Amino acid sequence: MPLIIKTQEINKYYNRYKADEVRALEDVTLTISQGEALVLNGASGSGKTTLLSLIGCMARPTSGSIFIQDKEVSRLPERFLTNIRRQTFGFIFQQLNLIRDISALENILLPLYPSGTSIKEMNWRAKEILTRLNILKKAHMKVSALSGGEQQRVAIARALINQPQIIIADEPTAHLDSFLAAELLQILTELNREGKTVVIATHDPFVSRHKLIDRVIRMRDGQIIGGLEP
Amino acid sequence: MTRFLKILEYALSSLARRKFKNFSIIAIYSFTIASLASILLLTHSLKEIAVNVLADGPDIVVQRLTGGRHDMIPASNAQAIEKLIGVGRVTPRIWGYYYDGLYQTNYTILGVHEKLPPLEMVKGRMVARDGECTVGQGVATTQNAEIGNELLLINSKGIGHTCEITGMFKAQSNLWTNDLILFSQDDLQRFFATPDGLATDIIVEVYNPKEIPVVAQKIKQLFPDTRPVTLNEILHTYQSVFNWRSGMMLTIFASSLIAFSILAWDKATGISGEEKQEIGILKAIGWDTSDILALKFSEGSVISVTSFLLGISLAYIHVFLLGAPLLVPVLKGWSVLFPRLQLVPYVDMYQIFTLGFLTIIPYMASTVLPSWKSAITDPESIMRGG
Structure with missing residues (x-):
């Protein structure tokens, strides 16, 4: 399978040249193939979320290079990164990061607002995803009125509305019970079967051992310590 | 979009x-x-x-100053001013302020003269003879008076003076007529006990507006005890x-x-x-x-x-x-x-x-x-x- 993500000796520092300087990533080199389902595994502070942010074009590395579909993105200006983020990635955050006082449908459509997608197309996509995730009836309810599992589905629907090729999930099961966690992984498995690349940062062994996962990358202190080979 | x-x-x-x-x-x-x-x-x-309001006002108002205060001006000055080149009609005016202690208000009392600006009436007619008066709407409201009623004012000798209200000016949008009471010239002269031959001020019409400052200057030279106030000066004030x-x-x-x-x-x-x-x-x-x-x-x-x-x-x-x-x-x-x-x-x-x-x-x-x-x-x- 062709490579979809490649990092070359990337380093990430926070508060560089200050007394509280932190080296969050150290010479990380990694390749991810298209359609692969991969877990970044490690304890808190190991650098999983930082690596996920850099891969997802939410931040730039201090040094080193990142390639998304053979295109180097690590030095691109902000607006190009935004475009890549919008067109290529769907994000599922640990805290869900939904806007609580608006409806589920509005939350789901938010990524499309600045894209200029027609209203007809927006509605079509939203209906399809809501139906697929079995939350069509809750579309017009405020997020704050939904259950934890329903909120999780809204977050997944929002991640999928742009029809991304890569799904990035940061500790997606951290706040879910085992039933909801299994349901989430089942959805991700289906998406993976459709050819979407899935990258998950987690320290939950239930996720790492799931049938969805092709490879587990182990991290410690900002370095990859195992699982590089598929 | x-x-x-x-x-x-x-x-x-x-x-x-x-x-x-x-x-x-x-x-x-x-x-x-x-x-x-x-x-x-x-x-x-x-x-x-x-x-x-002032657009219809006099081009120059000539006042007399005595010891730095406003004083009555001889009406005969009007004849000399009228002879100046470029000057049209010159009219001596009698007017003054009246304090109504009962209602604690001020009125402006003016005598009817030829150069009165056009005044819009709400109802009634203008003063035609002695014993009549025309009032602004503000005055009528304060006095709770209607056309045909008699208005009682105390003259400068402390004696009551009555006049029949013949008409009412429109107060709407017009600050000038709101507190105005119009008497006949003779009535007003008696009301203020103005000596014969004296006026409150003299108003001067100038044919060419550009010549107003020059005419004002000439009046000042002619009568050094006067202060000619031009329309522009009033506007600026x-x-x-x-x-x-x-x-x-x-x-x-x-x-x-x-x-x-x-x-x-x-x-x-x-x-x-x-x-x-x-x-x-x-x-x-x-x-x-x-x-x-x-x-x-x-x-x-x-x-x-x-x-x-x-x-x-x-x-x-x-x-x-x-x-x-x-x-x-x-x-x-x-x-x-x-x-x-x-x-x-x-x-x-x-x-x-x-x-x-x-x-x-x-x-x-x-x-x-x-x-x-x-x-x-x-x-x-x-x-x-x-």
């Missing part, structure tokens, strides 16, 4: 989510605009009325008085502007954690910095334009429909006759534009700048629950 509409839709929904905060801002913002705009509208309208009064009011209301600025600054520097998080989420899911700015610009525009239009509308209603009850006592003048003043809506668009510029732009800046600061940071923090 879809992008703009969807961002605007989201901006409106975002404003609706923070109802209390945004309604408070709109209320304070509108009040500030309404206060400032009321002063500007009223001042401008009063100045325009003064200009219109009115404008200065109203500007001074409005300046005083604006200074007072500047405090509300300062309070509003503090509020705006507080908003500017105090973008809430919730708003920061929302900006982070939007960026993380694919919104560009320019999209965030468009959103915040839309929010700021909705608030500031709504408040501005609301403030201007309130000011318009206050000044032109309600007669500026909150400002008239300060801005209108010394007269204590305050009828419901129906001001003619003269609006200076330049002033409105300036007011808009000075309030909308700073507010927009105070809304957009902190959001921009928040929007240019990496959305990475949102990955960490920030």
Whole structure:
């Protein structure tokens, strides 16, 4: 399978040249193939979320290079990164990061607002995803009125509305019970079967051992310590 | 277009989510605009009325000064002035102020003369003979008098003088006629006990308006004890008085502007954690910095334009429909006759534009700048629950 993500000796520092300087990533080199389902595994502070942010074009590395579909993105200006983020990635955050006082449908459509997608197309996509995730009836309810599992589905629907090729999930099961966690992984498995690349940062062994996962990358202190080979 | 509409839709929904905060801002913002705009509208309208009233006024008013105070002027001076080149009709006038202790109001009493500006009547007719008077609507309201009633005033000898009211001037939009009582010239002379051959002042008509200052100078040379006051000087005085009064009011209301600025600054520097998080989420899911700015610009525009239009509308209603009850006592003048003043809506668009510029732009800046600061940071923090 062709490579979809490649990092070359990337380093990430926070508060560089200050007394509280932190080296969050150290010479990380990694390749991810298209359609692969991969877990970044490690304890808190190991650098999983930082690596996920850099891969997802939410931040730039201090040094080193990142390639998304053979295109180097690590030095691109902000607006190009935004475009890549919008067109290529769907994000599922640990805290869900939904806007609580608006409806589920509005939350789901938010990524499309600045894209200029027609209203007809927006509605079509939203209906399809809501139906697929079995939350069509809750579309017009405020997020704050939904259950934890329903909120999780809204977050997944929002991640999928742009029809991304890569799904990035940061500790997606951290706040879910085992039933909801299994349901989430089942959805991700289906998406993976459709050819979407899935990258998950987690320290939950239930996720790492799931049938969805092709490879587990182990991290410690900002370095990859195992699982590089598929 | 879809992008703009969807961002605007989201901006409106975002404003609706923070109802209390945004309604408070709109209320304070509108009040500030309404206060400032009321002063500007009223001042401008009063100045325009003064200009219109004085447009029919005499070109030169000649007063006599004795020992630095205004004194009666010999009416015979009029003949000498009339002989000056470029001078038309010259008319000695008798007039004065009358304090009505019963109603604690001031009236202006004037004798009918040939150069009286055209006065619009509400009803009735002008004074035709001795024993009659025509009054302004303010006087009639204060005295609770109608046409045909008798008006009792105390003359300069302390004796009661009655006159039959024959007509009423329109007070609407006319500050000049509101407190006016018009007598026949002879009646007035007797009322003020003015000695024969003397007048309060002399009014002079000049054929060519450009020659007014020259004629005034010649009158001064002819009669060194007089002070010729030109129409332009009166106009400037009115404008200065109203500007001074409005300046005083604006200074007072500047405090509300300062309070509003503090509020705006507080908003500017105090973008809430919730708003920061929302900006982070939007960026993380694919919104560009320019999209965030468009959103915040839309929010700021909705608030500031709504408040501005609301403030201007309130000011318009206050000044032109309600007669500026909150400002008239300060801005209108010394007269204590305050009828419901129906001001003619003269609006200076330049002033409105300036007011808009000075309030909308700073507010927009105070809304957009902190959001921009928040929007240019990496959305990475949102990955960490920030």
